[in-house]
Amino acid sequence: MARLTISVATEKLQLLKPFRISGHVFEAFEVVVVTLGDSRHQGRGEACGVYYLGDNAAHMLAVLDGASAAIAAGPTREELRAILPPGGARNAVDCALWELEAARAGVPVWQLAGKAAPRPLRTTFTLGADAPKAMATTALDYAQAHAIKIKLTGELDLDLERVAAVRAARPDAWLGVDGNQGFVAGQLDALIAGLQLQDVRLLEQPLARGHETELEGLRSPIPLAGDESILSLRDVASAVGRYDVINIKLDKCGGLTEGLLMAQEARRLGLGVMVGNMGGSSLSMGPSFVLGQECDIVDLDGPIFLANDRRPGVEYVDGDVWSGPEVWGGQVPIAGFTSR
Ligand SMILES: CC(C)C[C@H](N)C(=O)N[C@@H](CCOc1cc(O)cc2c1C(=O)N[C@@H]2C)C(=O)O
Ligand SMILES: [Mg+2]
Secondary structure, rough: OOOOOEEEEEEEEEEEEEEOOOOEEEEEEEEEEEEEEEOOOOEEEEEOHHHHHHHHHHHHHHHHHOOHHHHOOOOOHHHHHOOOOOOOHHHHHHHHHHHHHHHOOOOOOOHHOOOOOOEEEEEEEEOOOOHHHHHHHHHHOOOOOOOOEEEEEOOHHHHHHHHHHHHEEEEEEEEEEEEEEEEEEHHHHHHHHHHHHHOOOEEEEEEOOOOOHHHHEEEEOOOOOOOOOOOOHHHHHHHHOOOEEEOOOOHHOOOOHHHHOOOHHHHHHOOEEEEEEOOOOHHHHHHHHHHHHOEEEOOOOHHHHOOOOOOOOOEOOOEEEOOOOOOOOOOOOOOOOOOO
């Protein structure tokens, strides 16, 4: 590739309302936006990083600064995988390279990737852990959602009350729960039995990363998804016998290039595939939407938490997410979905 100009910016994406986790309140997602250009074309990528690994905006900026000469030399996406480690910084650059390459070739990214034209995807809408009543109210506010993901905290009795409250409010919806590493192995039988009573269809990351062997031999009628356990391609094989599904996020694995490889490897190993997000605007969802075409479960709800998304942005219509050609990567528009 020819030499590239690089522009790196940080942006605070203000949240509609504060998001709480144990001892921490998030008011905004801080993202890094990378724009790469040659004399005629541009490509953009946005990354939120991985907060539980310390991969925040400052860290991503430092990583990008250290690799600026190598990036300016115009690496291929494959070469980039050797230049930067998995994480947000590589995600932003990889997505920018995809969009740049697509613009040069005059085709949308999905075509460059050798994929079929995209379709709208049923997405989950996530409920932050809160009082059961408040979660039930928000579940009703997600009027268009057909799939709801419920955040749990590891407080077993309260968590089961949360799930029951959401189920009572939304008897029609597909429900999944996300433990975000909050449980211990001794709670799993009771947790799974309680979730089954509420017809929950997915249990994401119940145990802490590092405790995966404790899932071996667990016979769960509810599929288990590995999220924090499965960061990048090197972790995929470790899911076998422990998880049924892997949750791929471009911020964890370092971009769409590796995300597609992870999906391919997961299928080869007989695992299900989910695409998730660490937060971010529509510019982050666009590349994940390309990967989402390969997935069984889609969790691309980042923009619904924002006070202001980018325009043009992804659309949520009747519980589906659609990323049009103008959002990222030049996908071809399809009938029935027009951009705002
Ligand atoms: C709020 C998320 C973007 C919703 C998404 N569907 C999701 O559940 N994502 C991840 C984890 C990323 O979650 C984040 C990111 C962040 O920057 C701050 C927070 C969280 C979170 O869960 N709580 C705090 C506020 C997932 O685990 O699948
Ligand atoms: Mg998760």
